Amino acid sequence: MDQKTFAMQFEALLEKYAELLVGTTDKDITEKVKMYALYTHIAKTMPALTRHWNALYPDAKDEMKELMAEIKRLNEVHRNTKADSQA
Template sequence: MNTDFENAFDSLVAKTAELITGDTSPEMMEKIKIWAFFNHVHKSLPALTSHWNQTHPEGKAEVRRIFEEIRALNQALQANKPDQK
């Protein structure tokens, strides 16, 4: 792949991670990629994710843990923001 594209895409993932969780660590960026990909596939091909969840229960548990972690970080981030009225 094109290195310029990879760098630009990584900066998009980093900004997304920052806005959603406040964390731009490489680990969080990987979690954001998993979260975004699984969320997209679940919405566009729900039968595929249902089948995958049934055949990979340990993977389903890990995806759920990632979703819950991202949601908790986002809620904490939102709670710490000053009121924007």
């Protein structure tokens, strides 16, 4: 498989993840979900790196907190909407 095909297929995976997580595949939201997923993974696998980055870039840390809160809020709305439609 060539790199371009793999990249397109991986992008489709990310779009589906965003759709299942927050209910949309909007490009901006998908990009935020991508950052959310990567940051979460880094924080779990290399917490010292995350702490170092947070200390080095406090403004970015605040931006990441806002992004994570937005993803959490969108996920809750999506879950509630989905639960209401199934009831």
